[in-house]
Amino acid sequence: xxxxxxxxxxxxxxxxxxxxxxxxxxxxxxxxxxxxxxxxxxxxxxxxxxxxxxxxxxxxxxxxxxxxxxxxxxxxxxxxxxxxxxxxxxxxxxxxxxxxxxxxxxxxxxxxxxxxxxxxxxxxxxxxxxxxxxxxxxxxxxxxxxxxxxxxxxxxxxxxxxxxxxxxxxxxxxxxxxxxxxxxxxxxxxxxxxxxxxxxxxxxxxxxxxxxxxxxxxxxxxxxxxxxxxxxxxxxxxxxxxxxxxxxxxxxxxxxxxxxxxxxxxxxxxxxxxxxxxxxxxxxxxxxxxxxxxxxxxxxxxxxxxxxxxxxxxxx
Numbered sequence: 001x002x003x004x005x006x007x008x009x010x011x012x013x014x015x016x017x018x019x020x021x022x023x024x025x026x027x028x029x030x031x032x033x034x035x036x037x038x039x040x041x042x043x044x045x046x047x048x049x050x051x052x053x054x055x056x057x058x059x060x061x062x063x064x065x066x067x068x069x070x071x072x073x074x075x076x077x078x079x080x081x082x083x084x085x086x087x088x089x090x091x092x093x094x095x096x097x098x099x100x101x102x103x104x105x106x107x108x109x110x111x112x113x114x115x116x117x118x119x120x121x122x123x124x125x126x127x128x129x130x131x132x133x134x135x136x137x138x139x140x141x142x143x144x145x146x147x148x149x150x151x152x153x154x155x156x157x158x159x160x161x162x163x164x165x166x167x168x169x170x171x172x173x174x175x176x177x178x179x180x181x182x183x184x185x186x187x188x189x190x191x192x193x194x195x196x197x198x199x200x201x202x203x204x205x206x207x208x209x210x211x212x213x214x215x216x217x218x219x220x221x222x223x224x225x226x227x228x229x230x231x232x233x234x235x236x237x238x239x240x241x242x243x244x245x246x247x248x249x250x251x252x253x254x255x256x257x258x259x260x261x262x263x264x265x266x267x268x269x270x271x272x273x274x275x276x277x278x279x280x281x282x283x284x285x286x287x288x289x290x291x292x293x294x295x296x297x298x299x300x301x302x303x304x305x306x307x308x309x310x311x312x313x314x315x316x
Contacts, residue, residue, distance in 0.1 A: 050090070097117050205251070232272065273308075
């Protein structure tokens, strides 16, 4: 039985390649098949789904006593994987549904939003593409940005879920891709504010940039967003670890009217990285880092290479 929480948790989680085990000829899922080097079997897939369900059920629960009302996801293959996730043992009685669109991303991974149907009512959803070009002029396909509009505690909220281009080819070399994505976010927010100047906006995602990067600053300044994760990030705290350095690529920003105590139904309370011990590597070279499913081709049987992040909102 669901009870209305005293506070609401809103989370984002890059779930590290949640692929089903079926071959889809339209996307590059060859690494995640039972016959691949990674030996992505039904048993391994089920283990990952159940583990992710356990994580999601616990994010923010220490303070709110209930799982998150909204969970943005990155790196999910399709609706089957999402359906299996919300029907996993820890989530199946939590009344989650999801919004998902197939994007043109070459790896076949998309973003999605899980939402508690008892608490959040969806009124509109829409994907927005980010147009990128390779040096030869061909289009470089990446993940769409997902917009979901709805009401939470009778307050209209618009949520944008992102998974921006990686730094694999170099930070500076790929910066223009993430700036292009930030510009799409700003364009969408401009339209939202024209429709409703009082709209509450949440922008979440794996931005593949830290809170001090140009792309994030562009959203803050042009769209008037507040980023609580600026003060969460530190030398020993982040959401993902590259070359034994903590990065905070996963962030949740929001419009400043979440601070308006005089005329608001939902007030910002807190922001955190969810790095509980059970999702953290406990031994060896990677001790203290997220407990991953794979390191390279080697199966570790963990959860994800990212920690989830979340904010708490307090009904006024």
